[in-house]
Amino acid sequence: AGDGDRHGGDVGGIERDAGLLFGLLGGALWSYPTTKLLAGEAWRRGPRNLAAFMGEALVPARGWLETTYSSDTVRALWAPWVLHAGLGPEDAFSGQIAKVIAFALEAAGAPVVKGGAKNLLAAFEALIKERGGEIRVDADVASIVQSGGRATGVRLASGETLSAAKGVICSVTPTQLYGRLLGKDAPEAATKATQAYRYGKGNFQIHYALDKPPAWRGGGLDKVALLHLTPGLDGVSKACNEAVRGLLPEVPTICVGQPHALDPSRCPEGKAILWLQLPEAPRHIKGDAAGKLNAPADGRWTGALREAYADRVEAILANHIDGFRETVIARRAYSPADLEAMNINLVGGDPYGGSSTIDQSFLWRPFKASRNHETGVKGLYHIGASTHPGAGLGGGSGFLLAGRL
Ligand SMILES: Cc1cc2nc3c(=O)[nH]c(=O)nc-3n(C[C@H](O)[C@H](O)[C@H](O)COP(=O)(O)OP(=O)(O)OC[C@H]3O[C@@H](n4cnc5c(N)ncnc54)[C@H](O)[C@@H]3O)c2cc1C
Structure with missing residues (x-):
């Protein structure tokens, strides 16, 4: 065979x-x-x-x-x-x-949402409203209110308190849940387990608007919704290990999404967009595996470093697409720090709510002693990427908890 x-x-x-x-x-x-x-x-x-x-x-x-x-x-x-x-x-x-x-x-296949991922949110928003639910945005929850050993609501950073009829469900990281929202009221075992909870590699995103579809040197690639540029198995291994060690990978694996290949409504006719994901980015930068870019003294991503690293990625891309640079209308890059600034759940730019190695998955997510989205506080439940079944847009944890409740 x-x-x-x-x-x-x-x-x-x-x-x-x-x-x-x-x-x-x-x-x-x-x-x-x-x-x-x-x-x-x-x-x-x-x-x-x-x-x-x-x-x-x-x-x-x-x-x-x-x-x-x-x-x-x-x-x-x-x-x-x-x-x-x-x-x-x-x-x-x-x-x-x-x-x-x-x-x-x-x-x-690798389906994408017609018109953009925002339409998925709009669909859920409509479902929630249809069932009488209410959605509040720009409402930062600062703490969970407890009384008589039960979660009875949440307090917003603005000072406003919202009370819960039945319970409070949080889709946050354990770090936020036990460290911030419960703080000194957190169960001791959970506080301790949180200290041992690990986050995974950071993620780096680049978006391109192109004047015309990419002229890939590899035949047929224009029809692929998501492809990877990699030197191979050893290349993935090397870049992964570099990111884990806090280095900017020398040759990162580039995931290239081409949403317009499946959904032409994503851009004007004759144009193209690229969605690039670099899943091997350091959360905290200690150095550059290529020995070319200087790591900031405090290890944090800066705007200048982000653009310099995006240039490295662009150079690889340009090796695979004829005349790539001439077709670029705009490029926008997001470092792991930018992603975290947009969403507190992306700790260090980890898109998956915590390392997904086997010791932190399944029965052991988030904690070794976790039980089915319980938190140790009555009426308070934990869902989201940091809980079983882990990261992804499937909404699995909320579905499981809803079934239980
Ligand atoms: C760039 C990127 C690409 C990805 N691509 C894919 C993909 O193609 N397919 C896939 O399946 N998965 C993908 N993922 C992973 C997926 O997006 C996540 O696993 C998933 O969104 C996690 O859902 P969640 O509900 O745990 O958290 P989130 O989606 O992060 O939702 C939690 C929400 O709660 C809000 N929040 C947190 N704390 C508070 C607070 N104190 N007060 C008020 N609001 C708060 C956050 O701002 C956020 O809006 C990707 C992730 C990233 C970052």
């Missing part, structure tokens, strides 16, 4: 294990249904085979790719996808998540 057949086997395997896999990836873990699911699988497969499945699931992407595929190109095709799960190719479980993504891409 060649790489293609083996790929079919891998994706088919995900399909065969879908019930168990997606039950664990998306279900409420500390629960009767999950216990029942595992017991049923142990009965059906035999306990040893179930344990073997768990072991397989822990294989890092490098292990999977190197033992399965002989082609470096196929390895390069899948390695960057682990970044979208907040992992690196040597992290445990990254092989499994790459296979799940491969399966999802075949089953559903």
